[in-house]
Structure formats: structure tokens, C-alpha cells
Amino acid sequence: MSPTPRRVSTSTAVLPADGRRQNLSLVLQTLRRLGPTSRAQLAREVGVTKVTMSDLVAELIGEGRVRDVGTAEQAGPGKPATLVDLDRTGLLTVAVDLSVPARLQAAVLDVTGEVLHREERPTTADAAAGRGLDPAVVADLARSVLASAAHPVLGIGIGTPGLVGPGGTVRTAPNLGWTDVPLRDLVAGATGVPVLVTNDSDAATQAELSASPGSQDLVLVQVGRGVGCGVVSGGRLVRGAHHAAGEIGHVTVGTDGGETCSCGRQGCLETWLSVPRLRAALDTGHDPAAPDGPVDVGGHRLAVAIAPLVAALDLSEVVLAGPPDLLEPVVPVVARSLSERLLPSLDTPLTVRLATFPEDIVLRGAAALVLWDRLGVV
Structure with missing residues (x-):
């Protein structure tokens, strides 16, 4: 089972043991965000006393998670603070x-x-x-x-x-x-x-959330062997009743048939848009972005598939993940097709973009x- 990262609620009562585990996790998260940091600053960031923080850091050092990395530069009198950081090895x-x-x-x-x-x-x-x-x-x-x-x-x-x-x-x-x-x-x-x-x-989707912490409501469409998506609503990854949220690749798009899919049906979304399909167009010398080519048709079918999702959950971003050279021309097609199917936003328009760091x-x-x-x- 894949776990679902979630935000820590400071208003929720926890047992002492749970609270300690939570604080240990917060120390690791803070070090990952800030890099080498003094125990005093860690105490301020996490919201515990210096004594408690010294105890937490000692436990993490004993587990091989954290290590001392030297002293901070000292501008005034007094003993310089010892810095700790994640033991990345x-x-x-x-x-x-x-x-x-x-x-x-x-x-x-x-x-x-x-x-x-x-x-x-x-x-x-x-x-x-x-x-x-x-x-x-x-x-x-x-x-x-x-x-x-x-x-x-x-x-x-x-x-x-x-x-x-x-x-x-x-x-x-x-x-x-x-x-x-x-x-x-x-x-x-x-x-x-x-x-x-x-x-x-x-x-x-989890990688994109880590790279774009400001993104709270989005659908990330992963284009590879086929097409799938991850849905984030209110900063949380949506799983669904059967852990199948986002399985759009084998949704039939349109009523005009299409190629036979690996699942045995005709007209599934990924028969219209996939890396092999786009690569094949390039390999045969065709312009995949030509009118009625794989980019135009695939991008349009993708928009048809996700428009109800975007509208139902009031999502603010559509993110495409996959080979940038293949997906960059798909972005404007999806944006145009979605604008034709959705009510315009009164505040911030829907953003359609490539993944922040698509590599790996x-x-x-x-x-x-x-x-x-x-x-x-x-």
C-alpha cells in the first residue's frame, strides 16, 4: 500500500508517543528544508523547548538520521552554535x-x-x-x-x-x-x-507536490505507456473508494470508435494519446502537431476526458508529465479544448502547464x- 502524505494538525490531540514521533518527523522535515541548523533554531521552528529539541536531536543522531556538521559563524561574543543536518548517506x-x-x-x-x-x-x-x-x-x-x-x-x-x-x-x-x-x-x-x-x-503527482508546494488543487496527467492521472484536492492526493482515482487511460473517449486498446476495448483515451503513439508519428516523418495529427487529436480527447473532473472539483491547474519534447505542443491544445468546455473562472484562469521537474x-x-x-x- 502506498501511504498518503498529510499535513500535521496542531489542534488534534495525540498520545505522548505519537507526539514524539510527530516531533521527530518535524525535525527531519525542517532540516530537509533549511539544511544545517542549530538546535535553538530547530526548537523555534518546531515549537518545542531547547531541552526537548536537544533530546530529539540526540535520538536522531543515535539512529543515524542526523549528524553534527560544525559550528555556525559567530558575529558577536559567546560560544558559537553547533549545527546539525540530515545524515544524507x-x-x-x-x-x-x-x-x-x-x-x-x-x-x-x-x-x-x-x-x-x-x-x-x-x-x-x-x-x-x-x-x-x-x-x-x-x-x-x-x-x-x-x-x-x-x-x-x-x-x-x-x-x-x-x-x-x-x-x-x-x-x-x-x-x-x-x-x-x-x-x-x-x-x-x-x-x-x-x-x-x-x-x-x-x-x-507526489513529486510535483514536493516541487510546487503552493499547488493545492490540480490534476497531473502522466503520459507514458498510456495515460493516467493523479488528483489533488485541498492539498491531498485523492485515492478513491477502490484506490483507483485517476485511472482515465481506459475511459472510452467519444463514440466514434478508434483503435483497439490493450484492454480489449476500442477508443480508450490512451489509444489517442501516449508516448508510443507520439513517437511513432515522429519516426514516420509526420508532424505530430499537424491538424488532426496525434497532438491535436490526443490533446482534444484528453480535454474531453478531464473537463468534468476539473469542473466538479474546481481545480486550478492541469499539469502534464512525460517527455517535454512530446508534450509541450499538447499543452495549448488541452488549454484551448478545456476553455471551450468550461465556464471561465471569475478569479484566476485555469492553468495548463508541464510538470515543474519532469525528469525522473x-x-x-x-x-x-x-x-x-x-x-x-x-
Whole structure:
């Protein structure tokens, strides 16, 4: 199951043990935000006494999460303050991205989201076409990357296309040829490390939230093997009754048929818009942005699919995640088609844009979910 990062409510009563865990998480979050910081400043930021903060920092140092990093510059008299910071070498994660059609990729990341080591595995033609990816290949890739980590890792996060159940089982992923694959248990058994499995669009959405903390109400559309989206309302990622919120790729768009999808039906959104479709247009020498080309048609169909969602939840942003060279021309098409279908905003117009940092967005999001689950750090 992938955890849902949430804001801390200072008005909610907690048990002493829960309060201590919350404060430890707040210390880690503050250090991640500020960098090297004195205990006194940490106490002010978190809202505890200096004595309590010294105790919290000592515990985190003992766990290998935090370390002393020297003294602050002293402008006046008195003893200079000792600075502490995250022990970044001891806060590593492994993330796996299964969203790219031609290859699987995995990486070791530090607490800031920087990729320290990366490995890729090309997929077979059958797997790339959605006719079956052997889950053992994913477990082997995770095990290989884990072995490259210079220090123990906190856990492994996996972003995968498809519908992921609470227990880390991929219930269905037509683009991988999977039904009821117990991916979390398979990878955990192969590596001996805690594993989280989440939908790739949810992972990408979490990465975008980390990169754009001011975004509170948005839909992020992840374009890869197919199309999926993550929905954020009031700063929270929407999961849905069956953990299937955002599964728009296999929604039939229009009544005019279309190509047969990997799920067996005709006219699914991802038969109109996907990385393989856009790449194929480029490879054959066609201009994908030409009228009635893949960009024009795909962007229009995407707008048709998400317009009711944008209107129902009063979202302020539509974010496209995927290869920027392919998706940049899609942005104005989606913006124009949405404007034709939605009432104009009386305040701030709807924004349609590319993801803030599209590079490695699924990897960074999967790693962020591990940090939240293991440390309470977002």
C-alpha cells in the first residue's frame, strides 16, 4: 500500500508517543528544508523547548538520521552554535519506474531526491507492447540496484502503471499484461527490504507536490505507456473508494470508435494519446502537431476526458508529465479544448502547464513515498 502524505494538525490531540514521533518527523522535515541548523533554531521552528529539541536531536543522531556538521559563524561574543543536518548517506531509498515503454529503470536516491546510481533494463518487444512483462525482471532490477547502495536503504518504492491494491498487488495493468500480480511481496522477498507499490501517476503527482508546494488543487496527467492521472484536492492526493482515482487511460473517449486498446476495448483515451503513439508519428516523418495529427487529436480527447473532473472539483491547474519534447505542443491544445468546455473562472484562469521537474518524476515520487512511510518526511 502506498501511504498518503498529510499535513500535521496542531489542534488534534495525540498520545505522548505519537507526539514524539510527530516531533521527530518535524525535525527531519525542517532540516530537509533549511539544511544545517542549530538546535535553538530547530526548537523555534518546531515549537518545542531547547531541552526537548536537544533530546530529539540526540535520538536522531543515535539512529543515524542526523549528524553534527560544525559550528555556525559567530558575529558577536559567546560560544558559537553547533549545527546539525540530515545524515544524507544514511537516508537512502531505491525507486523503480515501470512507466516507460521501452525500458525499466531503477535508482538509488538520497533524501533530497538526487539520483546517486541508476540502472536500466530494456524490455522485450512483447513486454513493450503490453503482452506480458515478467515480474521477476522487476525484482531482479531492484535487487541489482539495491546492491549498489553504499549504505542501507530505508525501503524500495515502485511506480507502476495500472490499478494497485492496498496490499501492493497490481490488480490490473493492461500495458504490462498483468492481473493480480503480488508485486510488493515478490520484490520484498527478493530483497529483504520494505517495499511500497503505487500507481505511477500518483508517484508523479507526489513529486510535483514536493516541487510546487503552493499547488493545492490540480490534476497531473502522466503520459507514458498510456495515460493516467493523479488528483489533488485541498492539498491531498485523492485515492478513491477502490484506490483507483485517476485511472482515465481506459475511459472510452467519444463514440466514434478508434483503435483497439490493450484492454480489449476500442477508443480508450490512451489509444489517442501516449508516448508510443507520439513517437511513432515522429519516426514516420509526420508532424505530430499537424491538424488532426496525434497532438491535436490526443490533446482534444484528453480535454474531453478531464473537463468534468476539473469542473466538479474546481481545480486550478492541469499539469502534464512525460517527455517535454512530446508534450509541450499538447499543452495549448488541452488549454484551448478545456476553455471551450468550461465556464471561465471569475478569479484566476485555469492553468495548463508541464510538470515543474519532469525528469525522473516517477522515481522521485516513489522515493518520496518511502520517506513519508519510514520517516514521516514529505
